Amino acid sequence: MSSSQSGASSPVRRGRRPGQPETRQVILDAARARFASDGYTATTIRKIAADAGVDAALVMQYFKSKDELFATVLSVPAHALMRMTDAWRGPEVGIGERVARAFLEVWENDPTASEPLLAMLRGAMSTEQAAAQLRDFIEDRLLIGVSAHLRGDDPDTRLRIGIASAMLVGIIVARSVVRVPTVANVSLESIVSATATALQPLLASE
Amino acid sequence: MSSSQSGASSPVRRGRRPGQPETRQVILDAARARFASDGYTATTIRKIAADAGVDAALVMQYFKSKDELFATVLSVPAHALMRMTDAWRGPEVGIGERVARAFLEVWENDPTASEPLLAMLRGAMSTEQAAAQLRDFIEDRLLIGVSAHLRGDDPDTRLRIGIASAMLVGIIVARSVVRVPTVANVSLESIVSATATALQPLLASE
DNA sequence: CCTAGATATCAACACGCGTTGATATGCTTC
């Protein structure tokens, strides 16, 4: 898919294309998908350009550098963020399942959120820039935005929230990145159920 | 550190160096450290060679290619493997803490094991080769070698073991890769304790 | 229509990469 011109006579269309251009968005979508599936270093401007059916130089014209393009890709939609933080408030009964379900459904079923998140996660393994981004995302967006909801924010509570988040990230790694069969070839519902069993005693008062 | 010759007259020593050479091991150690801390793609033969105080071509002479060197680096010492699988056998009382402690201590306190493991984990994010290696490691070494110890090996049991392993990997990611402050700036003992709280109901009969 | 600017491609750059073949030096054996 994503080939370029159809059946005209000239070899390659050179200048501006007719119609109102949506090229910037097309490039951004291609970049998001590439960064999410291949990681930062393995993703090249030329591959993104090819996916978008566009010259590599045009990518540089819209986004000044690969780094800036990557940074743009990493923005997570607000609705997904809210979904993940809101799950922590509410009664302690069932908090394990609520959190597990919200988190995993966002990471697995919502492409507009999971692609930036996966790009961040994959990038964090190879570039310090992405690691810092993911660090701040978990520390500032999740941990701090959440610990207020959950019986104060003593250090022990924050640690438990951090551990729970880390565990959920681990499940994403196993399912979406490493694809361990035992964990990957199973319905989300089974995963949510088992994960909830583990998170519940961590997050409820003992 | 790791500069080369000291104060002689000739510009660079060219041929074989005197004494019995331990160069292969020096290169391997440098490679292990680099792959563990920078990941596969960001690690270059030239950097490894510089760390080892050696020409890049020599690295290629000992290990035929970057891939082969990487594969050599990935071998996990048997004692560490045993430590991680043995923790699952024994009484159900305290199994959460036993498993968490064994796993985390190997990954954090035993450099000869944690460097290959971290290299595998980081590499899994950017190259399918390493992902496959880590997949087989978890699936074949851990899951299968372990499910026999734990009340049969029905699918549900194997899933719980898989989830527990994934969660432990998540904690390593948070502490050693992403370095989320709330989780990273805390004693291993606190982490083991909180992790055990979560793993216990997952691994013991309910 | 003509000009200005936005949108697009093209050709080339300097760089770092993995890898290779030639060559130099030290060790070991006869």
Added chain:
DNA sequence: GAAGCATATCAACGCGTGTTGATATCTAGG
């Protein structure tokens, strides 16, 4: 001490990368 092998460096290759400046084409405004 000469031969032969192991150990080491050097110089270069072809390639793919991010990035840049020149140029072509289309659209909008006077």
